[in-house]
Amino acid sequence: MGLRGRVADHGEAGEEVWVSFRAPGYAADAQVDPRTGAYRMVVTDYGLVAVLNDLHKGRDAPGGWKLFLDLSALFLALVSLTGLLLGVLLPKSRRAALFVLGLGGLLFLALALYAVR
Numbered sequence: 001m002g003l004r005g006r007v008a009d010h011g012e013a014g015e016e017v018w019v020s021f022r023a024p025g026y027a028a029d030a031q032v033d034p035r036t037g038a039y040r041m042v043v044t045d046y047g048l049v050a051v052l053n054d055l056h057k058g059r060d061a062p063g064g065w066k067l068f069l070d071l072s073a074l075f076l077a078l079v080s081l082t083g084l085l086l087g088v089l090l091p092k093s094r095r096a097a098l099f100v101l102g103l104g105g106l107l108f109l110a111l112a113l114y115a116v117r
Contacts, residue, residue: 001041003028005060022060025051 005023012018015035021028025046032039053059058066087097 001044005029006062008060024054024060025049026060 003021005021005026007019009020010018013031015032015033017034018029018031020076021030022083025048026044027046028041030041031038055061055065058069061069069074084097084101087093087100090097
């Protein structure tokens with residue numbers, strides 16, 4: 001059949017059995033009549049942008065990809081914190097680091113308030 005992805009959902013609805021497959025940027029839904037063996041399949045491929053969006057969010061991605069996303073987030077947080085720590089601890093760059101930190105904090109608050117409205 002050429003299906004890909006993992007089984008996201010399955011069940012029975014009256015006389016039919018259905019199975020849904022999901023992968024990044026891809027969906028396939030099959031309905032099967034167990035008495036006759038007849039089936040109806042709907043396959044949707046959303047394209048490259050949807051694949052990249054789903055991989056970015058970790059949606060319908062395999063476990064290894066989710067681990068990679070978590071490790072990347074941890075690495076970026078560590079790099080950010082060590083950069084902030086170096087900026088504050090080094091006397092030559094302390095004033096500039098605190099200024100940028102304050103400006104970033106104000107910008108974050110302004111964007112958060114704008115998003116809430």
